[in-house]
Amino acid sequence: MDYRSAGVDIEAGYRSVELMKEHVRKTMRPEVLGGIGGFSGAFSMEAFKNMEKPTLVSGTDGVGTKLKLAFVMDRHDTVGIDCVAMCVNDIACAGGEPLFFLDYIACGKNVPEKIAMIVKGVAEGCLLSGAALIGGETAEMPGFYPEDEYDLAGFAVGVVDEKDIITGAEILDGDVLIGIASSGVHSNGFSLVRKVFDITPEGLGVYDEELGCTLGDALLAPTKIYVKALREVREAGVRIRGCSHITGGGFYENVPRMLPDGICAVIRKDSYQVPRLFRLLSEKGQIEEKMMYNTYNMGIGMVLAVRKEDAETAIAAIKRAGETAYVIGEAVSGGKGVDLV
Numbered sequence: 001m002d003y004r005s006a007g008v009d010i011e012a013g014y015r016s017v018e019l020m021k022e023h024v025r026k027t028m029r030p031e032v033l034g035g036i037g038g039f040s041g042a043f044s045m046e047a048f049k050n051m052e053k054p055t056l057v058s059g060t061d062g063v064g065t066k067l068k069l070a071f072v073m074d075r076h077d078t079v080g081i082d083c084v085a086m087c088v089n090d091i092a093c094a095g096g097e098p099l100f101f102l103d104y105i106a107c108g109k110n111v112p113e114k115i116a117m118i119v120k121g122v123a124e125g126c127l128l129s130g131a132a133l134i135g136g137e138t139a140e141m142p143g144f145y146p147e148d149e150y151d152l153a154g155f156a157v158g159v160v161d162e163k164d165i166i167t168g169a170e171i172l173d174g175d176v177l178i179g180i181a182s183s184g185v186h187s188n189g190f191s192l193v194r195k196v197f198d199i200t201p202e203g204l205g206v207y208d209e210e211l212g213c214t215l216g217d218a219l220l221a222p223t224k225i226y227v228k229a230l231r232e233v234r235e236a237g238v239r240i241r242g243c244s245h246i247t248g249g250g251f252y253e254n255v256p257r258m259l260p261d262g263i264c265a266v267i268r269k270d271s272y273q274v275p276r277l278f279r280l281l282s283e284k285g286q287i288e289e290k291m292m293y294n295t296y297n298m299g300i301g302m303v304l305a306v307r308k309e310d311a312e313t314a315i316a317a318i319k320r321a322g323e324t325a326y327v328i329g330e331a332v333s334g335g336k337g338v339d340l341v
Contacts, residue, residue, distance in 0.1 A: 012112055020115065023133075028132055031099070031132070032100070042134070052162070054159055059086075061087050066219075072201060076118050082223045084101055084125025087156035088227055094166055101132070101134070103119070103136040105139070107149070108143075109140065109147040119133075128227070168243075170242070173331060174308055177266075177267065178325050178326070179328040182224055183301070190219075192295060211277060219277070223301070226245075229321040230304075246297040253294070255267070260336070261336050300326075
């Protein structure tokens, strides 16, 4: 009897590490100390020595049941981007710059090539956000996960000067709300997606003319990473007064999280065109509009609150970062919450 006969292949683990090293190296920052494969990751504090009051901000999340689509489509190179995005976007909401990231992959069977593809996506997400991939863990857990399935989660740490933390406390009546476009469903609400659509190779392979791709490609599109866009806004001299990452819970749960007492966010639903994918989901699943806005991002992945006079500058900065932005509403005095009109 040995470990392999129990279902754990140590040699496959070694092979996975070797295959992923080329992807991990691309994410290195000058502050990273030591090489790949140590027991822990070390990161120099030189990155924030010039800040008045350096403050660490962190985020952790997973990809959720969106992974089920990756299993069916046998495509594993983008879910890592989702994992990074869900963590670093939360950090960016606080005004932070991501510094480093760690991932955790648990699988039923370690297939080195598949693990390397997952990590390739994680590394790409790190490159997009400027974070270094300084560590991780791949756990082979036979009998706990089916052989062809896995789970993926991550943890990120960023830094912000205390005076620059975005809390939402500064939002005032008359401030403008800017929405930054999403790439699709992102990484929330897939338990409902899987109830509505035929999650089989045949069902996901259906081409939709208006989507311009197959249903599977549209659903598997990786979550947008907004770190660069928010950095561009700050570098343009705009003070972001509030910021909300539209994740699980959609508009109704997430927008109020950035609001101070006495301020209501009024969002105009006709201020941008809701993408075809959400309309298709609503129609096919017979999901009422309020539930859609309470579950999905509806085409807006991030909402910013800025002064009215800064709105044009902020939108131009977001466009320079390669993203699409719209004025979607305003902050008004009233009970804390969100009104979609």
